[in-house]
Structure formats: structure tokens, C-alpha cells
Amino acid sequence: MKRLVGIDLGGTNIRAALATGETQHATPAHRATPAAEGPDAVLSAIAECVHEAAGGAIDGAAIGVPGPLDSQAGVVHTAPQLPGWRELPAGPMLAKLLGCPVAVRNDASLAGFAEWKAGAGQGTRHFLFVTASTGIGGALIVDGHLYDGGSGSGGEVGHSPMGLEGPACNQGHPGCLEGFASGTGIARQAREAIERGESTSLAMLAPDAVDARAVELAAGAGDRVAAGIFSAAGRAIGRALGGLINLLSPDVIAVGGGLINAGDLLFAPLRAGVAEIAFEYPASKCRIVPAGLGTDAGLVGAVAWAVETFDPQSGSARV
Ligand SMILES: [Zn+2]
Numbered sequence: 100m101k102r103l104v105g106i107d108l109g110g111t112n113i114r115a116a117l118a119t120g121e122t123q124h125a126t127p128a129h130r131a132t133p134a135a136e137g138p139d140a141v142l143s144a145i146a147e148c149v150h151e152a153a154g155g156a157i158d159g160a161a162i163g164v165p166g167p168l169d170s171q172a173g174v175v176h177t178a179p180q181l182p183g184w185r186e187l188p189a190g191p192m193l194a195k196l197l198g199c200p201v202a203v204r205n206d207a208s209l210a211g212f213a214e215w216k217a218g219a220g221q222g223t224r225h226f227l228f229v230t231a232s233t234g235i236g237g238a239l240i241v242d243g244h245l246y247d248g249g250s251g252s253g254g255e256v257g258h259s260p261m262g263l264e265g266p267a268c269n270q271g272h273p274g275c276l277e278g279f280a281s282g283t284g285i286a287r288q289a290r291e292a293i294e295r296g297e298s299t300s301l302a303m304l305a306p307d308a309v310d311a312r313a314v315e316l317a318a319g320a321g322d323r324v325a326a327g328i329f330s331a332a333g334r335a336i337g338r339a340l341g342g343l344i345n346l347l348s349p350d351v352i353a354v355g356g357g358l359i360n361a362g363d364l365l366f367a368p369l370r371a372g373v374a375e376i377a378f379e380y381p382a383s384k385c386r387i388v389p390a391g392l393g394t395d396a397g398l399v400g401a402v403a404w405a406v407e408t409f410d411p412q413s414g415s416a417r418v
Contacts, residue, residue, distance in 0.1 A: 101410040104149050105401030106162040107206065110134055110180025113145055114398050115152040115160075121413070122217040124402045128152035137183040138192075146196040159199050159409035163206035163401045164189060167270075171251035173203040179269060202408045204245075208254055209400030210355065210392075211238020212245050216403045218391035219353035227349040228390065229256050230356035231336060231365075234269050235277045241347065245404075257281070259339040276339045280332035282311035282357060288328045289314045299324035315361045329361065330368040337372020340387070344373065348381040355390030 103118040113132050116124035128151035133140040149160060166178030173190015190203040204212075211220075211228030215238075220226035226240040235257030239246040247253050258268060259276045266284055268277030278284045289309050293302045300322045301309050317325035340352055358365055366387075373382060392399060406413060 100413045101158040102153060102156065103402070103405040103409055104153050104157050104160040105398055105403070105405050106145060106149060106160060107209075107397040107401050108132065108141075108145065108162055108164050108181075109206070109397075110165060113141075113148045115145070115148040116398055116402055117153050117157075118402045118406050121406055122213065122399055122403045124398065125152070127398060132181075134181050138181070138187055138189070141181060142189065142192055142196060145193060149197060157197065157199050159201070159405055160193070160197055161202040161204065161209070161401045161405035161408060162189070162193065163204055163209040163397050163404075165206045167252055167255065168203060168205055169251040170202070170204050170208075170247050173201065175203070176252070200409065202404060204247075204401075204404055205236065205238075205254070206397050207236025207257075208238040208245060208247070209404055210236075210390075210396035211240070211353075211400070212407075213392055213396040213400035213403055214238075214353050214355070214390050215240045215245075217399060218396065219388050220351050223350035225347060225349045227256065227340070227343060227347065227352045229336065229340065229352065229354050230390070231257075231280060231282070231354065231358040232356035233282045235281050235336070235356075239347070256339070256343060259342065261335055261338065276335055279335040280358075285311040285314050285328055285332050285358075288331075289325065292324050292328065297324050301325060311358065315358075315364065318364055319361070326364070329364050332358070333365045333368030334372035334375075336365075337369035337374075338376050339372075340369070341373040341376025341382070344377040344381050344385050349385055352385060352387045353390040354387065355393075355396065359389050 107114045113130040114127045116127035130144045130148040168175040175187045175189045178184040194201040214220045215226045229237040237256030239254045262274045265274035266278035268275035314325045318329040
């Protein structure tokens with residue numbers, strides 16, 4: 100097997116690990132992300148982290164980056180948590196630092212790839228992954244391939260249009276699913292409800308303590324305003340997934356990210372939202388399940404993508 104490294108880049112932490120199998124890796128190395136120091140500092144920290152993880156020369160690496168990007172050119176369009184990352188050719192820059200080819204993918208795409216290879220989507224041909232936390236990301240596996248479309252930027256399942264009016268997402272699209280149903284969107288709707296003077300226990304919290312987790316806890320404790328916001332978020336995700344079921348007829352949809360800790364508070368309205376939009380037959384053939392790999396999915400996906408890209412024989416030999 101070739102010596103390959105997977106890298107999970109976040110706004111606060113970098114993790115890198117040497118692949119030991121198709122989806123297995125050695126103990127990861129960690130670094131804090133020097134995000135405020137700009138792209139060069141972050142790329143140097145990634146290279147250090149890779150050297151520590153690999154302990155010698157490597158044949159290739161794959162990195163998951165939090166933002167929309169062109170996976171074919173390795174150019175990151177923007178990464179909200181990484182100041183200065185704008186049209187940044189991170190793939191070629193990192194390839195030069197590491198002395199090997201580097202594949203760049205969106206972090207949620209790689210988390211979805213991990214779920215397909217080793218988690219909730221294992222054994223399927225058509226798989227959809229959606230992850231709902233601060234933002235909403237996801238991945239499409241179509242006919243056994245991680246889909247990125249003609250531009251290398253496709254597969255963004257978190258940015259479906261929900262209505263002509265409605266809250267903007269973290270990228271500024273009006274009426275976008277991410278604006279309704281991300282952690283950021285849920286927190287903002289709760290603060291707006293408080294400002295309107297609605298009767299909710301959330302009004303007793305300090306304004307910056309009103310986050311998605313606080314809304315979830317209040318909803319679980321019977322707060323009707325909080326429950327309404329959470330239920331609307333689940334329904335919005337469900338309606339978006341219902342449209343995607345009609346379009347793609349996936350075998351399995353896995354839902355991951357921090358919001359799934361809410362359990363039925365999220366999944367009950369989500370399933371109701373799916374039923375509003377999806378045709379009955381493809382919906383009956385699609386299982387909707389919680390994701391299986393948790394926060395490990397990003398790193399496992401980067402490792403698996405490195406193997407898939409640079410040593411596919413080794414990968415398929417293990418299936
Ligand atoms: Zn959007």
C-alpha cells in the first residue's frame with residue numbers, strides 16, 4: 100500500500116493521519132489552526148502536521164476544507180472560518196510544500212464519503228449525506244461515485260431554495276435551507292422571537308447564550324416557541340430532502356452533525372417534511388437514518404479519499 104495521508108482542516112484544529120487501510124488510519128497528529136495568521140501560516144501548520152503523522156516521505160494526500168471549492172483545480176473559493184482564503188489554490192500550494200500530489204474536497208463531501216465507505220451508507224450505490232450543525236453541508240454518492248459535477252463544486256445539498264422569502268444562509272443566499280435550519284439559523288430565529296416579545300424561557304438567557312443547543316434543550320423541556328423553531332428547521336430539512344429523493348432516488352440518506360443529538364425533536368418533523376414533497380414510491384425505497392461515524396467522519400473521509408484517489412487498487416482489493 101502507498102504511503103498516503105488524510106487531512107481534516109477546521110477553523111480551530113488540523114488533524115492528519117497516515118492511511119493503514121481503505122478507511123483505517125494510524126494515530127492522528129494535531130495542530131491548532133493559525134487561522135488569523137492567514138493562508139501561508141495555515142498551510143505551513145498543515146505541512147508540519149502531515150510530517151508528524153507520516154514520519155517520512157508520502158505518495159499523496161487528501162484534505163477536507165470547510166468551504167465551497169473547485170475539487171478539480173484544488174482551488175478554495177471561500178472558507179468563512181479561514182480569513183484570506185479566497186480563490187486560494189490550496190491544492191497546488193500544499194502539493195509544493197509536501198512534495199506530492201494533493202486532492203482537495205469539501206469537508207462535508209469527505210464526511211459523506213466516509214459514511215458511504217464505512218458508516219450509514221455502506222453497501223449502497225446511491226447515497227445522500229446531509230450534516231446540520233453551524234452550517235448545512237453534505238455529499239452525494241451517485242452510482243458509486245462521489246459527485247462534484249462539471250465545475251468540481253457540485254453536491255452542496257445544504258443550499259436548497261426553500262421559498263422566495265426567508266432568512267439568508269451563511270453565504271448570503273435569501274430563503275436558503277441553511278438560513279432556516281442550520282445551527283446559526285436556529286439561533287437567529289430564537290433571538291428574533293425574543294425581540295418580538297414572544298413568551299419563551301430562552302428570553303431569560305444572555306443573548307449570546309441563545310444558540311441551537313439552548314433552543315434544543317428548551318424545546319425538549321416543553322418550550323413552545325423553541326419547539327416551533329426546531330420543528331420548522333426539521334421540516335425544512337425534510338422538504339429539501341424530499342425534493343432530492345424525487346430527483347435522485349437515493350437508497351439511504353444519512354443525517355449527521357450536531358443537530359441530530361435532538362433525536363425525534365429533529366427527525367419527526369424531518370420525516371413529515373419529506374412526506375410533504377417526496378413521491379411515495381422513491382420515498383418508500385429510501386431509508387433515512389442518523390449518520391454513524393460522528394466527528395471522526397471528516398478525517399476518515401480524507402484518508403479514504405486519499406486511498407481512492409492515489410491507490411485505488413489497494414482500496415478495492417480490500418472491499
Ligand atoms: Zn445558501
